Amino acid sequence: MNVLEIKNLSVSYGDKLVIKDLSMDIKKNKITAVIGPSGCGKSTLLTTINLLLEENGGQFTGQILFNGKDILSYEKKDVRRMIGMVFQKPTPFPFSVYKNLTYAPKYYGIRDKKKLKDIVENTLKRVGLYEELKDELNRSATKLSGGQQQRLCIGRALTVEPEILLLDEPCSALDIKNTANIERLLKELSKDYTIVIVTHNLSQAKRISDYTAFILDGKLIEYDETKKIFSNPKDRRTKEYVEGIFG
Amino acid sequence: MLERIKDYLFKTWLIMSALIVVLVVVFLFGYIFINGIGSIDKEFLLSEPKGIPIGIEGGIFPAIIGSLLLMLIACVFSSILAISTAIYVVFYCKSERIKSFIHLIIQCMSGVPSIVLGLFGYALLVLYLGFGRSLLSGGITLGIFIFPFIQIRVEKTLKEVDKSIITSSYALGVSEVYTLFKIILPICRADIISAITLAGGFAMGAASPIILTAAVMFAPVPESLFSPVMALPFHLYILTGEGISLEKAYGTALVLMLLLLVINIISIILNIKRKESR
Numbered sequence: 463m464n465v466l467e468i469k470n471l472s473v474s475y476g477d478k479l480v481i482k483d484l485s486m487d488i489k490k491n492k493i494t495a496v497i498g499p500s501g502c503g504k505s506t507l508l509t510t511i512n513l514l515l516e517e518n519g520g521q522f523t524g525q526i527l528f529n530g531k532d533i534l535s536y537e538k539k540d541v542r543r544m545i546g547m548v549f550q551k552p553t554p555f556p557f558s559v560y561k562n563l564t565y566a567p568k569y570y571g572i573r574d575k576k577k578l579k580d581i582v583e584n585t586l587k588r589v590g591l592y593e594e595l596k597d598e599l600n601r602s603a604t605k606l607s608g609g610q611q612q613r614l615c616i617g618r619a620l621t622v623e624p625e626i627l628l629l630d631e632p633c634s635a636l637d638i639k640n641t642a643n644i645e646r647l648l649k650e651l652s653k654d655y656t657i658v659i660v661t662h663n664l665s666q667a668k669r670i671s672d673y674t675a676f677i678l679d680g681k682l683i684e685y686d687e688t689k690k691i692f693s694n695p696k697d698r699r700t701k702e703y704v705e706g707i708f709g
Numbered sequence: 710m711l712e713r714i715k716d717y718l719f720k721t722w723l724i725m726s727a728l729i730v731v732l733v734v735v736f737l738f739g740y741i742f743i744n745g746i747g748s749i750d751k752e753f754l755l756s757e758p759k760g761i762p763i764g765i766e767g768g769i770f771p772a773i774i775g776s777l778l779l780m781l782i783a784c785v786f787s788s789i790l791a792i793s794t795a796i797y798v799v800f801y802c803k804s805e806r807i808k809s810f811i812h813l814i815i816q817c818m819s820g821v822p823s824i825v826l827g828l829f830g831y832a833l834l835v836l837y838l839g840f841g842r843s844l845l846s847g848g849i850t851l852g853i854f855i856f857p858f859i860q861i862r863v864e865k866t867l868k869e870v871d872k873s874i875i876t877s878s879y880a881l882g883v884s885e886v887y888t889l890f891k892i893i894l895p896i897c898r899a900d901i902i903s904a905i906t907l908a909g910g911f912a913m914g915a916a917s918p919i920i921l922t923a924a925v926m927f928a929p930v931p932e933s934l935f936s937p938v939m940a941l942p943f944h945l946y947i948l949t950g951e952g953i954s955l956e957k958a959y960g961t962a963l964v965l966m967l968l969l970l971v972i973n974i975i976s977i978i979l980n981i982k983r984k985e986s987r
Binding site for chain 2: 512514518538539540541542544545546547549551555556557565568569615618619621622631
């Protein structure tokens with residue numbers, strides 16, 4: 463089932479066309495990896511999907527259907543709540559772990575202390591931080607290690623119960639061990655969420671994703687099951703890219 | 710060899726400059742302290758000025774309270790406007806033209822001589838709006854006086870907030886206003902408070918904005934916003950200007966300086982705390 467259908471999407475910043483006539487469907491509860499060289503428009507694609515694009519000064523034409531309905535027919539805040547986003551650099555708010563995880567739920571009207579505490583505990587368990595942090599909920603999130611920060615940020619995106627999780631190179635600032643942790647976490651989460659991950663790391667895409675899209679210069683070159691993309695790509699450019707000839 | 714001599718001379722020049730400034734400050738403090746400490750006692754701090762001409766005996770209690778109240782009103786009035794302006798410029802104003810226009814106005818404001826500002830306060834607040842020579846008129850005039858100081862610092866602080874944190878907040882579907890009050894302002898809180906305290910110190914030490922708008926030679930501790938007040942810098946000016954009592958003038962100057970010192974120390978502590986928390 464397709465949770466997102468992107469149709470003839472073009473995105474531009476001012477005069478600069480960043481994504482050109484891109485169409486693809488994102489399957490529910492699968493991990494979709496988006497690969498391609500730097501500056502090809504991968505990150506822009508994510509910011510377009512959760513409507514952060516205009517915040518960055520860009521605009522798009524074409525259509526994005528979310529659960530069959532045009533994304534623009536939803537309220538902006540609802541789109542962003544249902545489609546969470548995690549960024550390349552971990553961005554914990556400079557407050558306590560507890561406050562980081564209750565920030566959004568409080569905004570959506572949850573005031574009950576016990577409920578908030580449950581959300582914090584469940585979220586920490588989900589992202590595998592509970593054992594490490596259960597006694598340190600008041601610790602400043604900026605004092606956590608990079609890997610912990612990024613897991614906290616994923617957790618924070620989950621506190622508003624999204625359907626889709628967009629991740630923009632979430633592991634590029636992390637070491638191997640933390641990367642492995644996050645990959646395991648994403649695998650786990652894909653049972654309940656649809657995940658779209660932009661990555662620079664081809665082996666990462668290969669390891670965790672079910673589908674892979676290859677974008678070059680703002681155009682979708684090839685989009686298929688990950689196995690096929692990596693073992694038997696149809697397009698010559700895809701083949702060259704996954705074999706490391708350019709990129 | 711020549712380079713080394715040049716280097717040496719340059720370094721000596723820098724050290725001498727710093728030394729001269731430090732010495733001047735130390736001398737100033739020391740001189741006022743030595744001359745003023747004798748007249749400071751419980752009566753001086755806690756009673757009203759007495760004698761003829763007034764101020765020759767007694768204390769400066771109403772002036773201390775007056776100065777603190779003037780500072781408080783100036784800070785409240787000014788910080789509300791300054792913080793709001795800064796938020797508008799940083800987060801809401803999209804037009805570069807309007808931004809640079811606002812910056813121009815603020816620069817002009819900070820360039821207005823304080824006595825002119827005092828005259829403006831006198832014309833607008835005291836006469837036209839009929840507030841009279843009062844705590845309110847003086848407080849607002851001082852507020853205008855320190856507005857650019859607070860606005861510029863707050864704007865700088867707001868600009869320094871990590872953009873990615875703000876974007877992460879928007880990415881949760883959270884509104885701009887909630888982000889502002891729950892993330893941006895808490896992050897900047899220590900900085901903002903430090904700017905306001907420093908500006909408060911500025912306001913407290915200024916005499917010319919209040920000469921025509923608020924301060925009088927003698928008044929009891931003000932009962933309402935519309936009462937005239939005594940203020941330390943003005944009292945100091947009268948004591949020396951009219952040649953009433955040099956001894957009391959030194960005492961007043963010392964009290965004023967100590968108050969400013971305390972305010973500055975508070976501001977420094979807040980700054981250190983902020984750096985620790987990051």
